Amino acid sequence: MRVEFRVCLGAALFLGIIDLIYWFTSNDDAGTACLLFSFFAYALIGSFLFLQWRRRKGIPRPEDRDDAEMSDGAGEVGFFPAASIWPAGIGIGAVFLAIGLIYGVWYLFIGGVFVIGSLIGFMVEAEAREEGPDDPGFPAVGPTGPDPETRAATPGTSR
Amino acid sequence: MTLIQERPSGPGLYSEEAEPLTQIVPGPRPRGVVKFITSTDHKQIGLNYMVTAFTGFLVSGIMAELMRTQLAGPDNHVLTANAYNQLVTMHGTVMLFVFGGPFAFGLANYILPLQIGAPDMAFPRFNNLSYWLYLGGFLVMMSGFLTNNGAADFGWFSYAPLSEAIHTPGPGVDMWILGIALTGFSGIFTAVNVITTVFTLRAPGMVMFRMPIFVWNSMVTLFLVLLAFPVLTAALALLWCDRHLGTSFYNPVGGGQPMLWLNLFWFFGHPEVYILALPYFGVVTEVFATFSKKPVFGYKGMIAATLSIAGLSMGVWAHHLYTTGAVLLPFFAALSLLIAVPTGIKFFNWIGTMWQGVLTLNTAMLFAIGFLIIFLCGGITGVMLAQPPLDFQLHNTYFLVAHFHYVLLGTTVFGAFASIYYWFPKYTGRLLDERLGKLSFAIMFVATNLTYFPMHDLGLRGMPRRVFTYPANAGWTFLNQLATIGAYLLGIGVLFTVINVFLSFRRGEIAGDNPWDGQTLEWATSSPPPEHNFEILPPIRSERPLWDANHPDQLTEVGH
Ligand code: HEM
Numbered sequence: 001m002r003v004e005f006r007v008c009l010g011a012a013l014f015l016g017i018i019d020l021i022y023w024f025t026s027n028d029d030a031g032t033a034c035l036l037f038s039f040f041a042y043a044l045i046g047s048f049l050f051l052q053w054r055r056r057k058g059i060p061r062p063e064d065r066d067d068a069e070m071s072d073g074a075g076e077v078g079f080f081p082a083a084s085i086w087p088a089g090i091g092i093g094a095v096f097l098a099i100g101l102i103y104g105v106w107y108l109f110i111g112g113v114f115v116i117g118s119l120i121g122f123m124v125e126a127e128a129r130e131e132g133p134d135d136p137g138f139p140a141v142g143p144t145g146p147d148p149e150t151r152a153a154t155p156g157t158s159r
Numbered sequence: 160m161t162l163i164q165e166r167p168s169g170p171g172l173y174s175e176e177a178e179p180l181t182q183i184v185p186g187p188r189p190r191g192v193v194k195f196i197t198s199t200d201h202k203q204i205g206l207n208y209m210v211t212a213f214t215g216f217l218v219s220g221i222m223a224e225l226m227r228t229q230l231a232g233p234d235n236h237v238l239t240a241n242a243y244n245q246l247v248t249m250h251g252t253v254m255l256f257v258f259g260g261p262f263a264f265g266l267a268n269y270i271l272p273l274q275i276g277a278p279d280m281a282f283p284r285f286n287n288l289s290y291w292l293y294l295g296g297f298l299v300m301m302s303g304f305l306t307n308n309g310a311a312d313f314g315w316f317s318y319a320p321l322s323e324a325i326h327t328p329g330p331g332v333d334m335w336i337l338g339i340a341l342t343g344f345s346g347i348f349t350a351v352n353v354i355t356t357v358f359t360l361r362a363p364g365m366v367m368f369r370m371p372i373f374v375w376n377s378m379v380t381l382f383l384v385l386l387a388f389p390v391l392t393a394a395l396a397l398l399w400c401d402r403h404l405g406t407s408f409y410n411p412v413g414g415g416q417p418m419l420w421l422n423l424f425w426f427f428g429h430p431e432v433y434i435l436a437l438p439y440f441g442v443v444t445e446v447f448a449t450f451s452k453k454p455v456f457g458y459k460g461m462i463a464a465t466l467s468i469a470g471l472s473m474g475v476w477a478h479h480l481y482t483t484g485a486v487l488l489p490f491f492a493a494l495s496l497l498i499a500v501p502t503g504i505k506f507f508n509w510i511g512t513m514w515q516g517v518l519t520l521n522t523a524m525l526f527a528i529g530f531l532i533i534f535l536c537g538g539i540t541g542v543m544l545a546q547p548p549l550d551f552q553l554h555n556t557y558f559l560v561a562h563f564h565y566v567l568l569g570t571t572v573f574g575a576f577a578s579i580y581y582w583f584p585k586y587t588g589r590l591l592d593e594r595l596g597k598l599s600f601a602i603m604f605v606a607t608n609l610t611y612f613p614m615h616d617l618g619l620r621g622m623p624r625r626v627f628t629y630p631a632n633a634g635w636t637f638l639n640q641l642a643t644i645g646a647y648l649l650g651i652g653v654l655f656t657v658i659n660v661f662l663s664f665r666r667g668e669i670a671g672d673n674p675w676d677g678q679t680l681e682w683a684t685s686s687p688p689p690e691h692n693f694e695i696l697p698p699i700r701s702e703r704p705l706w707d708a709n710h711p712d713q714l715t716e717v718g719h
């Protein structure tokens with residue numbers, strides 16, 4: 001975590017300094033505003049990562065430790081749906097929305113239906129994940145990973 | 160259908176007894192077209208990206224050949240002025256937004272999770288969505304050609320007030336705006352996805368300073384995407400309002416500021432150049448290291464160089480605007496020249512990586528060396544153009560066209576081709592044909608120089624860019640003919656690789672999992688990799704874990 005937040009905060013610092021110099025030396029509000037946006041973007045990501053690091057009290061995750069073994073990462077790694085039709089639905093909808101902006105309301109309407117419908121599908125799919133083990137299509141291992149003791153013994157397995 | 164992934168609780172060593180890393184859920188897997196549409200597997204999506212991007216390259220290449228045909232002689236009439244303008248604009252737009260960047264995103268999709276030992280990208284469904292937005296953007300942009308007024312024709316940077324509705328009416332322009340906006344959203348989603356993947360899905364022991372340079376460079380590239388594309392989208396939204404809602408952000412007639420567009424656009428535009436370059440720097444770094452059988456020379460220096468190139472590239476946008484007389488020349492000239500320093504460090508490190516190595520000069524390596532030479536030429540003219548006095552002379556002449564084609568062909572084309580020859584065995588399990596590959600390289604390398612070197616001189620002789628024809632007495636005919644012959648040759652060179660891919664896809668020599676004696680984790684799994692990538696992983700103790708596992712007598716020194 002340390003390298004991650006340092007990179008982001010470092011970027012923010014650099015952009016902040018450049019912005020100050022630019023602000024005082026040029027008369028260009030547009031550029032100053034863009035650099036300010038960049039500064040905030042990285043300050044935000046960096047401080048989020050910093051807070052995460054603090055919350056973990058600086059205990060490194062297995063991927064932050066030089067000497068970690070593969071088994072230190074034991075446990076659930078994440079939720080990886082194998083296939084989904086909804087992203088394509090949203091994509092098609094977005095194209096219709098774009099065409100609608102040029103050729104009028106009807107396309108906008110079709111695009112809206114596609115996007116909203118697919119978004120709902122997308123969310124329902126994610127919802128189903130919570131009920132994982134009951135669903136026949138889901139694996140027997142629960143989303144919580146192996147037994148709690150192994151997890152407690154290996155700091156940093158929950159993500 | 161869902162899958163939850165487990166890491167083994169056993170020792171997880173790189174041995175036969177180790178428990179498999181993943182538990183694959185039984186159940187139907189989509190195939191064929193359905194797989195192409197619905198798959199959330201990062202490898203499928205990566206291939207979708209690369210195939211689409213390469214199609215964009217071919218389409219845009221055909222436009223370029225048309226333009227070169229028109230310019231083959233003075234007072235030619237192959238194309239009308241109007242058609243030429245549309246082709247210039249769409250050639251530039253498609254090359255940049257559909258080929259250069261997205262091909263690298265496809266590579267990042269396919270290779271990056273493998274190189275850090277991850278089972279997939281962090282948000283697989285968003286990943287799929289990014290692809291659809293990108294494909295949609297490409298199609299919307301291209302459908303401009305089907306409208307009555309034709310596609311956008313104001314040049315790829317769409318300067319205001321020329322881009323306003325009074326000067327350029329018609330839906331072609333709107334399609335250009337919306338197409339770019341769609342690819343922009345796709346880029347932003349990819350950025351969030353890749354950065355999260357790098358931050359949270361690395362295998363145990365894969366600390367940040369052990370990630371391959373390709374991973375670092377892709378990540379930093381997507382940092383830039385995250386800053387550049389929102390600004391571009393905002394600028395495009397304002398342009399849209401100007402065109403349709405009667406505002407005048409950029410229109411001086413209504414009290415607007417054309418300089419606002421210039422600043423916003425190039426605030427995106429210059430980082431975009433590095434978005435096109437940095438991932439390919441990563442590709443050639445991997446290629447040099449593998450085919451020299453050495454670790455990357457100056458690993459941390461390489462990362463520092465990447466970060467400082469990216470940082471500086473945020474502060475140089477107005478070197479495209481020197482001649483407007485409305486920008487702060489010293490600030491932008493100084494930062495632009497500074498970028499040459501970290502870029503120079505990279506060159507030293509690339510040469511250092513090859514120095515005293517056991518070199519294998521196969522096609523991937525040749526393309527990487529071609530990249531070095533071509534990009535170096537582009538870099539040198541770049542340093543020249545960064546000096547305002549010179550730029551005032553050469554701005555918007557063919558000298559500039561030569562400069563940016565050397566930069567962009569060096570990085571995107573030679574880099575992308577190196578990546579194709581290097582990673583094709585991983586995608587398909589088969590090797591590309593070396594003889595066809597070397598032939599393709601030789602033709603492309605000669606042709607690139609034949610096409611673009613004369614353009615430097617054309618620029619010095621005063622030929623402006625974006626002109627559809629020129630008079631016979633201007634003295635530009637011979638050089639233009641050379642360039643056109645070069646452009647045709649270049650097309651032939653590219654075709655050889657296309658043929659190679661089609662032939663080898665079915666009939667190429669079987670490659671095995673690790674044909675190059677690779678150093679990084681993507682070669683530790685089968686070719687093509689199984690769903691969720693790894694059965695077993697070697698322990699990760701340096702930036703080349705696979706090499707350490709395969710050559711225990713030559714372990715990588717740690718901590719340089
Ligand atoms: C395949 C070989 C290529 C040929 C023969 C070629 C040829 C041309 C020609 C003739 C022009 C118009 C010059 C003018 O009239 O001002 C042009 C412009 C341009 N090309 Fe290429 N090009 C090639 C590859 C590329 C690549 C790989 C990229 C980027 C990745 C690229 C990016 C551009 C851009 C950005 C412009 C400027 C468009 C504008 O002025 O708005 N080209 N190219």
Ligand SMILES: [Cu+2]
Nearest residue numbers: 429432476478
């Ligand atoms: Cu620039």
